Amino acid sequence: MNAETSTIYRDELANIVFVKQGGKIALKNTPANWELIGKGRSAYVFKIIGEQRAIKVFYPPFEHLAMEEARNYEKAAGISFFPRLYEAGEGYLVMDFIRGKTFFDCLAEGVAITRDHVAQVDKALELARRAGLNPSDIHLHNLLLTETGAVRLIDIARFSQKKQCTQWQDLKRGYERHYGQYYFPKRVPKWLMRIVAYFYQLRKRLNSKQ
Numbered sequence: 001m002n003a004e005t006s007t008i009y010r011d012e013l014a015n016i017v018f019v020k021q022g023g024k025i026a027l028k029n030t031p032a033n034w035e036l037i038g039k040g041r042s043a044y045v046f047k048i049i050g051e052q053r054a055i056k057v058f059y060p061p062f063e064h065l066a067m068e069e070a071r072n073y074e075k076a077a078g079i080s081f082f083p084r085l086y087e088a089g090e091g092y093l094v095m096d097f098i099r100g101k102t103f104f105d106c107l108a109e110g111v112a113i114t115r116d117h118v119a120q121v122d123k124a125l126e127l128a129r130r131a132g133l134n135p136s137d138i139h140l141h142n143l144l145l146t147e148t149g150a151v152r153l154i155d156i157a158r159f160s161q162k163k164q165c166t167q168w169q170d171l172k173r174g175y176e177r178h179y180g181q182y183y184f185p186k187r188v189p190k191w192l193m194r195i196v197a198y199f200y201q202l203r204k205r206l207n208s209k210q
């Protein structure tokens, strides 16, 4: 996909300012008709008010991921588990806004994640593989559950990497072993999920160095 040279969001995009604050990238201003809905390790995501669209704006030095993710969305086009991509340009993507909660928020708020939801993730990943993608980086913030019980997957920039990622199998194993057990809390504290994620990533990094 080629970078768009003209976009109706040109003024908003031009006005976005990112600033470096203590090693992190902070957003200085949110455009008037945009609402900040999320932030990750490479982008800020906004809902365009009055539209069912979300715009993902990559901050430095991750702008190049926009085109990578766009190419992956093109491959996943037509698979209902993924948002539809409307536009891709220098450092940004416009896609369907998904009204729902991330699996992270579901666990934090005590919203049940059922076997059917897990099966939907499996199905989405199988369809993505058939479309030539290599699903990677499947974590709790990249899985969304809508009010009608539909699961949606976002953030597929890393679906074209070569190495195999076992993150979803590991998450699923954790779910099958522990979720719903007598000791599993109804609401999982966010700090606890962040600590588990931190040690999981640390172990992965150490293993890949061996």
Ligand SMILES: Nc1ncnc2c1ncn2[C@@H]1O[C@H](COP(=O)(O)OP(=O)(O)OP(=O)(O)O)[C@@H](O)[C@H]1O
Pocket: 037, 038, 039, 040, 041, 042, 043, 044, 045, 054, 056, 083, 095, 096, 097, 098, 099, 102, 141, 142, 154, 155, 157
């Ligand atoms: N299309 C969407 N509809 C609704 N919410 C979204 C959408 N895209 C992103 N979000 C929200 O914004 C957050 C950050 O988006 P995203 O995961 O794409 O950013 P990222 O920087 O690539 O993240 P990561 O840290 O996983 O690499 C998501 O966890 C989700 O809460």
Ligand SMILES: [Mg+2]
Pocket: 040, 041, 141, 142, 155
């Ligand atoms: Mg993400």
